[in-house]
Amino acid sequence: MAARMAAIAPFQVMEVQRRAFELEAQGRCIIHMEIGQPDFSAPPQVVEAAVAAIRNRSLEYTGALGLPALREAIAAYYGERFGVDVSPSRIMVTAGGSGALLTLMGALLDEGDEVLLPDPSYPCTRHFVPMFGGTARMLPVDAATRYQPSCEQIVAAWGPKTRGLVLASPSNPTGTMVNAAELGRIAAAVAERRGFLIVDEIYQGLVYGQPASTALAATQDCLVINSFSKYFGMTGWRLGWFVAPEACVREMERFAQNAFICASVPAQYAALAAFRPDTLAILEARREEFERRRDFIVPALRALGFIVPVMPEGAFYVYADCSRFTADSRTFALQLLEEAGVAATPGIDFGRHAAARHIRFAYTRGMEELQEGMERLAKFLSRF
């Protein structure tokens, strides 16, 4: 095995999920709060677009950049929803957000390059860096900065080997957003250092109490990643995209031609229906449902003794400080699963900073299940 494999930690959420499925196979009832995927599946318009394409089209390879019509639909969405002008020629359709991250890291990173990332952040992001010979340098973030690195922190951490920075807005696992003004400052600081700025907007659209937004409104000096898995409910289809500066699309395309050929074509045709007004109306109703869940679960967790210092603004996660109950959230999560039948993800998945005293709860199940989960949690915690 390659030496890089040592830098790719096991994906705890998958391990938790695997064990949860084993317990279910044994007849146990598990409340799934570990899973980073919506319980809503593809909207009916998307389903029917897929069926029509599968029945009527030969579904050959598309170009590596994706179906021209889909790239145009994505560009139009930036214009109509966010008031941002993005040319379709800057958009590459990818095999999920994963395919976007893989392409960007593969095309940008050289052996020995350093990439700055918030700690905590989405596990795969820091694992893509060593895949291509780089080193992930984690920036510890706290409630004081709403779990987002400040421009000063980034500038202070930027070293001679630093090539770029990856932010996420809304963030997984904390649900917080990057402030637009701060983002503008960060983009300018990164550009001054001739680095790259990637903004992961995979949870774009799943935002509560404020309109959805894009980093592209604050700066065009960045690469933006997105996905059809979360807001659009197309999790298993494996479809996403990124927006890159015009000048590097050709190179990215060459990388993706070799790495993927193209993203799944039935999924690409299905996604053409994702931006229809009647589809977006369904997605907005779902967003409101996620907001109701957030408004239930955050106070409930706080009442149980978890510390949630910042109200999550987006995504569907609560990153809860569980230090009142444990100094080892991995063991805590496993006990919670085995004893109470509640699956949640230990903080260690997302980095090192205060990881052992945090646990992530996803609110990707209906209100009744969440209520049952909170009751089980209350019983489980009574012995602490």
Place this chain on the structure above:
Amino acid sequence: MAARMAAIAPFQVMEVQRRAFELEAQGRCIIHMEIGQPDFSAPPQVVEAAVAAIRNRSLEYTGALGLPALREAIAAYYGERFGVDVSPSRIMVTAGGSGALLTLMGALLDEGDEVLLPDPSYPCTRHFVPMFGGTARMLPVDAATRYQPSCEQIVAAWGPKTRGLVLASPSNPTGTMVNAAELGRIAAAVAERRGFLIVDEIYQGLVYGQPASTALAATQDCLVINSFSKYFGMTGWRLGWFVAPEACVREMERFAQNAFICASVPAQYAALAAFRPDTLAILEARREEFERRRDFIVPALRALGFIVPVMPEGAFYVYADCSRFTADSRTFALQLLEEAGVAATPGIDFGRHAAARHIRFAYTRGMEELQEGMERLAKFLSRF
């Protein structure tokens, strides 16, 4: 951009295809002999399995190894069709053959490692090597060894930095198979050197005049790659698999969890219908059609003055020596496209060895189109 991008050559077939589409958009009629995908799309059983899954299932992420039922179906196929015992636990379902190659190279290669490959061979294979810091060392192969490297050639080329070898059977672009006895010797020599042997069987099943076979019948000391894109007609769906020794599946899974999460789930459910006897009957009829095309096009190309010293045994390509007409097959292919409306892929896509005097013709279009293509070729060549 990363330095590795310099080692990733432009994908000529995609460039030819792009130009062919441009000409078609201008109203020209193009005979497509450049395309490495069957003109047959997914069989109706596969289409209906996909439709049922899309309509009735929530299509969440699967585990990174793929749907258990699909891994079992693939394992059963090895048993029933090839008489080889492969445990489902050794099978990983991937995002096409590309996803399989990416996962294997990513999990196996360290910076500076060398990988041996036949020249000519599938372009992406040699490009996956520098993606992960390795160097592709090309082994020139000729008609004398049916375009496959001999065990002696491999042993002679194996150096201190060599980590492994990738073969393909049937080969793209030459259509030739690896002889089973030779493969056994090669596997033993590679194992003695503690290297890896990857056998690309993406064109498995598309074999003429002999039964389809697998390297796993000759040796279990190898990693085998396969795809639903070719024999199974699911090109755009992006689904494939690989078979690995039990001991390294866990590490490969960890890599794929991070790189892909999982392969497209609608495609995975669709593929469950690919191994049904009634589906296989359709695929066999298609194979016979490809055989008829081969039996037409190889003599036709020879009659036109192309040299095809070895009858291709599989896949759907003819790797033709065009040295009677040109010493620069790239320019020749572009002229052929612009002037005669016949798209074909220059040899340079597949390596360096004698690349400028070879051109690849795919027989992935019906007999009438192939006949028209041969007529256009005859006219085009009359001026040489």
